[in-house]
Amino acid sequence: MNKKQITLKDIAKALNLSPSTVSRAMNNNPAISVETRDQVQRYAEEHKYKLNTLAFQLRTKRNNTIGVIVPEIVHFFFSSVLAGIQEEAESENYNILICHSNEDYKKEVKSVETLIDARVSGILASQSKNTNQYNHFQEIIDNEIHLVFFDRICTGINTDKVVVDDYAGAFNAVDYLAKTGCKRIAFLTSSSQMPIASNRRMGYEDALRKHKIVVDRSLIFTCDTRDLAFKVIPQILQSTNIPDAFFCINDEVAAYCLQMVKSFGFRVPEDISICGFTNGYITEVTDPELTTVDQHGHEMGNEAAKLLINRIEGKETKNGIVSKLIKTELIRRGSTR
Amino acid sequence: MNKKQITLKDIAKALNLSPSTVSRAMNNNPAISVETRDQVQRYAEEHKYKLNTLAFQLRTKRNNTIGVIVPEIVHFFFSSVLAGIQEEAESENYNILICHSNEDYKKEVKSVETLIDARVSGILASQSKNTNQYNHFQEIIDNEIHLVFFDRICTGINTDKVVVDDYAGAFNAVDYLAKTGCKRIAFLTSSSQMPIASNRRMGYEDALRKHKIVVDRSLIFTCDTRDLAFKVIPQILQSTNIPDAFFCINDEVAAYCLQMVKSFGFRVPEDISICGFTNGYITEVTDPELTTVDQHGHEMGNEAAKLLINRIEGKETKNGIVSKLIKTELIRRGSTR
């Protein structure tokens, strides 16, 4: 059909005007007479004129693309965040460029490069588990690109962030476990020094203290993946020191934990309670269904994108760091008493 | 640090050369002397010169961005495909722009517009369930943008596609159910006229015929979402016509089905077998674990991206439509005998 996209110049030629006039007419510049404006806009519409974004961006140095770095795509929480980001970005007319670091430091660095190369006007990032160098993130800032961390924030970099209230989430969950009679509550967590892990641990410990339960370090395990779950949990269940509850860093570990606890002959929740973290799809299909902490990923995505876009457009006036906290919600189901 | 990105012109000025020489030197043009080339490249490296993608693309009309339209992001299968696309795109130095139609025709149309506006050089799309007008997809082609459908292909448009072998997947699953003694195999499917549904139905029917089981239309139900599952399945289980197996269009429905079947007092798989489709995370956490058909989403993403990029770069020489078929694999677990 329309072989080539038509340009401002084409319109100008057709209407016997100069490209500048056409440009102004399209942008509703008041210097242009109403007749000319209407004529130009009508012609543009009829001939399906489309602004060449590349040229526009090159000229104006504006760029309505934001980059997103996620450690994992096939993942309930992160894909929820992604959906939230996408939703907000779309409503504000931004495009999103997605990079997948796959929990790999090197790919994370490469992702940052890619996004800087693409000259996005802002980046939303959640770091990989094992990232402990921050030069690449610093480079984003050095390139004067706005940066907002979400969920897995990077402590080494001083910038805006949106996080879930991990402390309160963990506190409430463990508080609930204790209230329902659990005394030996194990914590299956991540080895990482990321704030999401340390904050939850603080919530866990404070909740125990509230119930006058002594924090027992031998009940805290590094176990945040499928592989670790299959290795660590059987060991715990075979030990002489069997917990009466598991508070898990994510739903997957909780689900596998549930499976193994049952296969060892314990009843859930009568003998052992289990609580996850995220509230993903899988929590509704286990038997019994999993009690968990809803992380509101979609909302986090919304908020992070909103904050970033406000920064880009200069609408966020606060000079220092903006830190948004997303509330969590304890979802009680059958895996706890 | 480096306030502004440095440009070819800056390098030229610094080395007392013309921008054209610098450009050629950077591109290893043989017309440039080795000394000059090395000098330029060294300077560029030292000063962290970065090609301005916008300018490059404007000039060359090349654009290394491909757009992706998915009906759903928070979804095991689609996020797997996305990961596959991202992986392949990255290795070929393409960026991906993601649009989320959220199973909504209007958003799908808008997504197409967005991607055309962004002047992506190709689009990978999977249509929404209820899309039955195709003008927007046709417009992609009219704009001379390469288009490849994946999974949920659009029958109204004549273009490349990558699909899973739904027929064989369904055939093998139902064949297996029948082999293990099931005689009254219900099919919980989608009402949509999409090929993924009709092909699976053909597989289902052919497998039944192979085992001399008469196809009973009263055992075929529209049930492809959570809500429908909670409505339709109890009705089936209360009827006088209770199946001894459920073949479900996706894992979620299968998981909910499993739950309800158990809650109605039936044993799985002794009384009723259940089989899903996708092989997502949830199949491993149900009790018993779900038998399902692996759709190889990651591979589909890889293949679709590969095909699209080959089209863009003119490496796919076949003139007609290219149709790739991704093999499925029956994963046997505890929910079937």
Next chain:
DNA sequence: TCACTCAATGCACTCGATTGCATAGAAAAA
């Protein structure tokens, strides 16, 4: 010494837009 070749580089235009400044022409003021 002169013409010719060829390697290395520069000039100037282009991609498709935006924008500061100049200008034409009409209307208003003197």
Next chain:
DNA sequence: TTTTTCTATGCAATCGAGTGCATTGAGTGA
């Protein structure tokens, strides 16, 4: 009528690259 003041428009430069063609100058052959 002349000057002033706008209003509406055009000119030309610019963003950061790439590229056809012209140009320079050293080297070659006669």
